[in-house]
Amino acid sequence: DTEVTQTPKHLVMGMTNKKSLKCEQHMGHRAMYWYKQKAKKPPELMFVYSYEKLSINESVPSRFSPECPNSSLLNLHLHALQPEDSALYLCASSRNDGQGNEKLFFGSGTQLSVL
Amino acid sequence: AQSVTQLGSHVSVSEGALVLLRCNYSSSVPPYLFWYVQYPNQGLQLLLKYTTGATLVKGINGFEAEFKKSETSFHLTKPSAHMSDAAEYFCAVAPGFQKLVFGTGTRLLVSP
Numbered sequence: 462d463t464e465v466t467q468t469p470k471h472l473v474m475g476m477t478n479k480k481s482l483k484c485e486q487h488m489g490h491r492a493m494y495w496y497k498q499k500a501k502k503p504p505e506l507m508f509v510y511s512y513e514k515l516s517i518n519e520s521v522p523s524r525f526s527p528e529c530p531n532s533s534l535l536n537l538h539l540h541a542l543q544p545e546d547s548a549l550y551l552c553a554s555s556r557n558d559g560q561g562n563e564k565l566f567f568g569s570g571t572q573l574s575v576l
Numbered sequence: 577a578q579s580v581t582q583l584g585s586h587v588s589v590s591e592g593a594l595v596l597l598r599c600n601y602s603s604s605v606p607p608y609l610f611w612y613v614q615y616p617n618q619g620l621q622l623l624l625k626y627t628t629g630a631t632l633v634k635g636i637n638g639f640e641a642e643f644k645k646s647e648t649s650f651h652l653t654k655p656s657a658h659m660s661d662a663a664e665y666f667c668a669v670a671p672g673f674q675k676l677v678f679g680t681g682t683r684l685l686v687s688p
Contacts (some may be wrong), residue, residue, distance in 0.1 A: 465619070477583040492674060494674075502680070502681075502683075503621055503666055503678035503679060503680055503681050504620065504656070504666075504678055505678075506675060506676065506677075509675075511674065517674060517675065518676060524656030551619050551620070553620075555674075557674075558646045559673070560627075561608060561672070561673045561674075562608040562625060562670060564622045564625065564675075565620070565622065565676065567620045567621065568619050569617070569618050569619045570617075570618070570619055573616075
């Protein structure tokens with residue numbers, strides 16, 4: 462199993478809603494990532510979890526709240542988002558072998574629209 | 577800070593023609609460099625990466641890239657384009673552990 466599975470594939474939410482994005486992998490990877498990709502732009506790193514602990518937070522607003530309940534799951538909780546947060550949210554994982562040149566495995570993403 | 581620059585937001589080739597996608601890097605130390613491909617409505621997939629050693633790196637789907645320190649380049653090539661190669665291609669550099677910084681991307685268009 463070399464897949465990273467993200468749900469839902471599409472999400473439309475209002476600015477007062479609370480929703481969660483989910484990501485799952487069963488490759489035994491110990492690093493998991495959230496990236497944000499605006500239309501026609503490259504992905505930008507948001508968060509990294511290493512061994513279920515938050516290791517990188519790229520100064521992301523608090524309306525985005527990541528959670529890593531176990532080594533296979535990664536969630537992104539969303540609250541009070543703004544229309545400019547509409548984007549493709551990509552989850553990725555890697556082995557976390559400390560080499561710094563790891564291959565990232567990406568999910569297909571959740572296309573989020575904030576109304 | 578390490579970064580990559582991709583020249584050309586769009587590249588158009590005919591099926592069977594040579595594919596050349598350009599990437600230049602900026603780094604004061606030997607970088608880790610990557611090429612990822614993104615098909616429509618999908619995530620990214622690693623094509624190849626350069627770490628150390630051999631400067632000509634072969635990847636999946638017939639792609640290869642050559643690390644040229646003198647030119648600070650890591651251009652992606654494929655001898656013969658297929659229609660299925662049409663996608664967005666991102667060059668990336670790893671400026672730190674678990675950090676990957678992508679270039680702005682090049683959309684490859686393949687015509688029959």
